[in-house]
Amino acid sequence: MNQVPLVDYLVLGNQPHLAVNRCTSCGANFFDRRNACAACFGTSFEKADVPTGGVLTAFTIVTFAAPGIDVPFVAGVVDCGGISVRANVINTPPDPEHVSLGMKVRLATYSLGLDDQGTEAVGFGFEPA
Amino acid sequence: MxxxxxxxxxxxxxxxxxxxxxxxxxxxxxxxxxxxxxxxxxxxxxxxxxxxxxxxxxxxxxxxxxxxxxxxxxxxxxxxxxxxxxxxxxxxxxxxxxxxxxxxxxxxxxxxxxxxGLLGGGGKPKSDEKVWDPSGRYGAVANPDGRIGTNTMPGVFAQIGMEYGHKYGGATFELFARISEKNHAHSTLNPLAAYSKAMTLEQIMGDMMIAYPNTRSMCSANxxxxxxxxxxxxxxxxxxxxxxxxxxxKVSASILTTDPWEEACQILPNVNTLTKNAATQAYEKAGGGPADLDLVEWHDCFATAELVHYDNLGLCEEGGAVEFFESGATWRTGLLPVNVSGGLESKGHPIAATGIANIWEICQHLRDECGDRQIEGAKVGLAHVIGLGSSCGVHILEKSGL
Structure with missing residues (x-):
């Protein structure tokens, strides 16, 4: 089955992981398409893999969101070996008893479903490790 | 001229x-x-x-x-x-x-x-279409909001407060609610506030949860x-x-800063560094420091945001914001009253008006024209705002000596 990632920095395959655009001059990491480096203004980038394990350094449990967005969900920031990643915390109940600052988490993927051409979109989040 | x-x-x-x-x-x-x-x-x-x-x-x-x-x-x-x-x-x-x-x-x-209603988040009409088609700067095939973190303001600022808690500890749901309790109490003296009712800790914590740990009464009022x-x-x-x-x-300092690049600043907005930079520049320009301030009005767009700025504006030691709040210093009867207007949580936050309304509040005190909520003998005040993305404005104001 054909698969596409939710975002282009999610690399699918046997070992799904995230990949950043790393500035070849100063090493700053970015997830989006780049025009230049925000830190040193360089214009040369290379792909670099992000570790799949990390620590939750900030989170919120969103219970009120824009129409069409399922709530509740846990949004947070995960420190993956010095690279901060924006992600949801998944595969655990979305409440303060099950989600805590400093908890160890690991990357996990899930299906967003098929489109009309039979292609599956795959998203990611972090689950308790 | x-x-x-x-x-x-x-x-x-x-x-x-x-x-x-x-x-x-x-x-x-x-x-x-x-x-x-x-x-x-x-x-x-x-x-x-x-x-x-x-x-x-x-x-x-x-x-x-x-x-x-x-x-x-x-x-x-x-x-x-x-x-x-x-x-x-x-x-x-x-x-x-x-x-x-x-x-x-x-x-x-x-x-x-x-x-x-809720600001930030959603927005793109692109619902999940029938063909997964990458678009935008992340090549997203579906709206990332809600799937890869949140764009809603209560959620973003909740994380900013929680991040401070992760670094320094002590930042609990109850602590954030008590900051809100202070601002709602202050608002009872402000006839121009959108909401001027005192709220108990229980009412605040029991209010509708918007984005943990921010309940509705801990969010700025549209x-x-x-x-x-x-x-x-x-x-x-x-x-x-x-x-x-x-x-x-007198406008002793008028400063505007944006984020200098730091790791993570494009992941979760960093409202800290640009505020610290603005405060440092403002104190230098005004030739004084936090100890000279008699009152401060700042950007408590959410209760979780007020906490971090105690630290960012240098009112306490680095990492000491929780302890500083718990000392009672920031109540109107304390050493350095913060948001005696009731703050954005109760006065309200008509976005473009806020940055001048904060200064109006300081001016009323410095002119000794603030009626029931006058901070006696106020000579120097500071007004701060954060625009997410980000921009930080800091103005230091002084009573006229003319």
């Missing part, structure tokens, strides 16, 4: 914040402008520049306002800088005077926001409102009446 370093607020006005169903942005902005001009004892004929802020409108608010309050042909700058829009408009007028282009200028910020200020060079002020000189408020 020569370039002037010496800048003063001559007149300033804010409208009642709240729901104004029969007034549009132009009505509210005009009320603020006419009030500020009357407060300063001047007219549109004296103004050399108009800087006008409005974030959510259709653009061109400055010219629309001129058509109601006076078309004199002066340059208009329409300003949009997120929640720092009002402060940016004020600073635009200040820069024009500093540059020697004029000796008096007007800044206004106005917003119609009552009933706007409302309508406007504020305007007349600024004048020191040289010109000294030609005006003794009464105008006595009531004028």
């Amino acid at each position: 020569s370039a002037s370093e010496d800048i003063w607020i001559l007149g300033i006005h804010m409208t009642k914040f709240g729901k104004h169903p029969t007034l549009d942005s132009v009505d509210l902005g005009a009320e603020a402008i006419i009030g500020a001009l009357a407060d300063g004892g001047v007219t549109m004929a004296d103004m050399g520049i108009l800087a006008a802020g409005n974030l959510m409108g259709s653009g061109g608010i400055g010219q629309q306002l001129q058509k109601q309050v006076g078309q004199t042909g002066i340059p208009v700058y329409n300003v949009s800088n997120a929640c720092a829009t009002g402060a940016t408009a004020l600073r635009t007028a200040i820069m024009a005077i500093r540059a020697g282009e004029c000796d008096m200028g007007l800044a206004v910020g106005v917003e119609k926001l009552a009933g706007a 409302c309508d409102g406007a504020a305007a200020a007349v600024v004048v060079s020191g040289e010109k002020l000294r030609t005006l009446s003794k009464e105008q000189q006595r009531r004028a408020v």
